[in-house]
Amino acid sequence: MDSSRRSPVPASVPLASLHKGDRGVVAEILETDAGIVGDSNGATIGRRLIEIGFVPGERVQVIEEVWPGGDPLAVRVGASVFALRRREARAVMVRPEAAGGGQP
Numbered sequence: 001m002d003s004s005r006r007s008p009v010p011a012s013v014p015l016a017s018l019h020k021g022d023r024g025v026v027a028e029i030l031e032t033d034a035g036i037v038g039d040s041n042g043a044t045i046g047r048r049l050i051e052i053g054f055v056p057g058e059r060v061q062v063i064e065e066v067w068p069g070g071d072p073l074a075v076r077v078g079a080s081v082f083a084l085r086r087r088e089a090r091a092v093m094v095r096p097e098a099a100g101g102g103q104p
Contacts, residue, residue: 013096015060015075016089023061024094026054026077031091046091053077054092 012027031046054060054077063081064074072083084092 011095012093014090015062015084015092015094016073016086018062018073018094018096019070020062020065023059023097025097026056026058026060027093027095028056029054029091030093045088049088049092052082053080059097060092060094 013024015024018024029046029049031050058077061076062073063076066072071086073086073089074081074083075089
């Protein structure tokens with residue numbers, strides 16, 4: 001295949017940067033950066049995100065944003081839906097999928 005025709009591999013972005021209807025695949029959880037969640041409990045939040053299913057390779061979809069402010073996000077991961085604050089969602093790094101990329 002001609003390398004000039006390959007789609008670029010999407011870079012990882014924080015889940016918090018996605019909007020309603022956006023989908024992606026979890027790339028990693030930033031477990032030890034307290035600055036991500038704004039307090040000294042960063043590792044605890046990262047561990048909890050992993051425990052509830054935000055693991056590398058898992059598909060996610062933002063299904064709702066509360067307005068005004070867009071906080072919290074309702075996110076589908078696997079067959080479950082969770083509400084995450086944007087500051088928590090910043091710890092979940094995802095590779096965004098193109099529109100129509102399939103079901104999470």
